[in-house]
Amino acid sequence: MIGQKMSRLRAIGDRVLCVDGDFGNKTTKHGIIIKSTIGTSEGTTPRWFKVFEVGPDVDWIKAGEWVYVEYGRWSEGFTCKDDRLEEGQKVWLVENKACMATAEEKPETYNISTTDKSITPFS
DSSP, rough: OTOOOOOOOOTTTTTTEEEOOSOOOOOTTTTTTEEOOOOOOGOOOOOOEEEEOOOOOOOOOTTTTTEEEETOOOOBBBBOOTTTHHHOOOOOOGGGGGGGEEEEEEOOOSSSOTTTTEEEEEO
């Protein structure tokens, strides 16, 4: 509608909001299958998320990058109205300190190598 302000989700403080959580089965380049069974002992693995919004106290990542997050260090996915989101698209609140690596593009594998220049591991 003309003149109607659209809702916009904003991260505050050191919060990181993410979309496109990667919860599907993955096969590493060495043929290891990482199951998508989150919540079981088989599924306790870190996951990639695309950064949607960062709070003003976060200066090391920006929206659009991908973060590799320690297992279980994200909220339950939720939906909300925001003109930047697709209908029904889930958003996760990710712990800032649980991000272990970043990438400019979505990595194809969980195999993080220090020789891969597109991924920045943290020490």
